[in-house]
Amino acid sequence: MSTNEFVRSRWFMPLFCLFLGALMFAAFAIGDNVGQGAISLAIMAALGAVFLLGRRSETLRGLGGPGRDERWAMIDLRATAVAGTTVMIAVIAGFIVEVARGEDGSPYALLGAIGGVTYVAAVAWLRARG
Amino acid sequence: MRNEVRTLRTARGLSQQQLAEAMDVSRQTINSIEKERYTPSLPLAIALARYFDTTVEEVFHVDE
Missing domain, CATH: 1.10.287 (Helix Hairpins)
Incomplete structure (x- = not known):
């Protein structure tokens, strides 16, 4: 799978959301605020799930990659x-x-x-x- | 931009989805072109004209 195909795949945005969530969790954990980090990670994971499952909406497909x-x-x-x-x-x-x-x-x-x-x-x- | 995409497509018995797949764009993009809400790029305009075995000028019309 080429980079462009990956970016346009249904997996790119959910994985990107998880990556950002993990980054936020790490930042909060370094700042001794693991609880807030876990909340941020959960929010980003939920957003990723919306992109992964919201395939009927053109807006979500476009934002997520497959509809681009x-x-x-x-x-x-x-x-x-x-x-x-x-x-x-x-x-x-x-x-x-x-x-x-x-x-x-x-x-x-x-x-x-x-x-x-x-x-x-x-x-x-x-x-x-x- | 005025165009004949819907006329050409229906004359060939194609659905918007079939034409979209042939052009590697979304069905909504074909719909937007047909409704003259979106002006396609030059490569897509040429691809559409070639697909319908005609010229860009025959498919798209610029109002002077």
């Missing part, structure tokens, strides 16, 4: 742009509020800088690729 095709790639691209724009608006708003409170604007300034630099770098890279 070029139309879904376009939907994914636009949804990512909406989510990214929303996060950047929230970061800018948070920065302004923090500065108005007399704080130094962290961590919003750093997050905004990462977002801005990443956007400009991506534009330059994608332009160079044609």
Whole structure:
């Protein structure tokens, strides 16, 4: 099975959810909070089960992998742009509020800088690729 | 984008699912193309035209 076939298989998203859950569990366990880690792992496992079992829904199939095709790639691209724009608006708003409170604007300034630099770098890279 | 996909498909007695499998896309994508809600990529438009043994211009119409 190629990487692309695996990503489009019904197993990718459930396994990815389990991987993220295990990562969260490990992080919480390192921070001496195993209980919260177990809850996070259970939530991610439940989400993975929804992706695995929710095969009748086009939305779940598209989010999970099996239903992906070029139309879904376009939907994914636009949804990512909406989510990214929303996060950047929230970061800018948070920065302004923090500065108005007399704080130094962290961590919003750093997050905004990462977002801005990443956007400009991506534009330059994608332009160079044609 | 206006297109003749539904006309061509039904003329050949194909279901949306059969055409979707032939094009390696989902049935919903074929449905969206037929309802003119989704404009397919150039490779998919060419594949559809070849499948129906015609040209892209005969399948898809750009309103001037």
